[in-house]
Amino acid sequence: MSNQRRNPQQERGEKRLSQLLEAAASVMADVGYEAATMTQIAELAQASIGTLYQYFPNKEALMNALRQQYIDEMKMRWAPFTATPSKLSIKQLVDRIFDIVLDYIEKRPAYFPLLGTPRGNQRDPSGRSWLREHFAALFREKLPEMTLEESFRVANVTVQVLKGMHPLYLETSPEEKQEIVAEFKLLLMSYLKARLKA
Template sequence: MSLASDNPKVRRVPQQQRAAKRVDALLDAAGEVIAERGFDGATMTAIAERAGTSIGAVYQYFPNKDALVFALRTRYGNEMDAQWSALGEAARQWDVAELVERLFALLVDFMAARPAYLPLLSVSLNFRRDAAARNRLRGKFAELFQRHSPALSDDDAFRVAEVTLQVVKSLSPLYAAARPKERKALVDEYKTVVSSYLAARLD
């Protein structure tokens, strides 16, 4: 992860492995504290204590909580893109139903493994994914969809990929707001929507 390019608010770019590990530990600690206390309840002091470091060490890399959380959101975005890219590579032999199952399973597992992800969705940080990274991910799925439906033009395949991934991602805020017992039903509704859309577009 390049903190210089992903987060212009970071004060100091770690040049050594030890410093990079410290930044990773701070992001891990931030995720744990935010998952327990929420964004508003998470303080830089609590994050420093969870990371086993001084508050001064935290401020060496992050001038405030927003900058630290921006870096954590960037990490999550990079991890999700990497997992979905790997999924796109693995999905060459799957039918539409299997692809949809795997897409939503990946997202649900991702949210469960990173409990700070959902609380951070409602935090306004002017967070935007890098356009080139977004286009690379959509390009991988566009290629996948063209293998399922060779008649799709490049533009049509990219559009289908863009719509599909955007719909899948839109589950997250609804999932966060839903009661636990409603979440599975919500995921099933989304699976129906995406399956129907892809079946129509890839027929």
């Protein structure tokens, strides 16, 4: 039963899994997917390479698990927002999008790099496109006459704007971060005003 108390071995295993995923995220944020190695990840997690392979047979499986964790976390963050987009102005909509994304990438700097790599990865397509699907649904709620194809096109551009901001935001000084965000907000706001006929 789900309410059964976990035994110490289960708890140790869950703690070790969490440590491995955190180490993978840190390495991914530092060097990217291609340069990240299982050895680096194991060393950062203070685990043997054998322990890492007990949990994940290869780097792709490890990154898929991390990606799914991020998707699940983001779904929880977006859930309260999903019911309100039609009541928000474009500025409020953009502000909310940036608030959620910026808060998350401060905590999870590997989020956008992870979603985009590797190109040959045969990961679950529903996971790969979740953020685009979410934005497309928001935009159709805001403009019901928008077709599915149009909403996905606008969603794709929105995701690319956020992904484009990501490296600039992470690499710049704290003082400059606000200016970078303001520029990208202006960009997305102008675009959505035109596409959502606001």
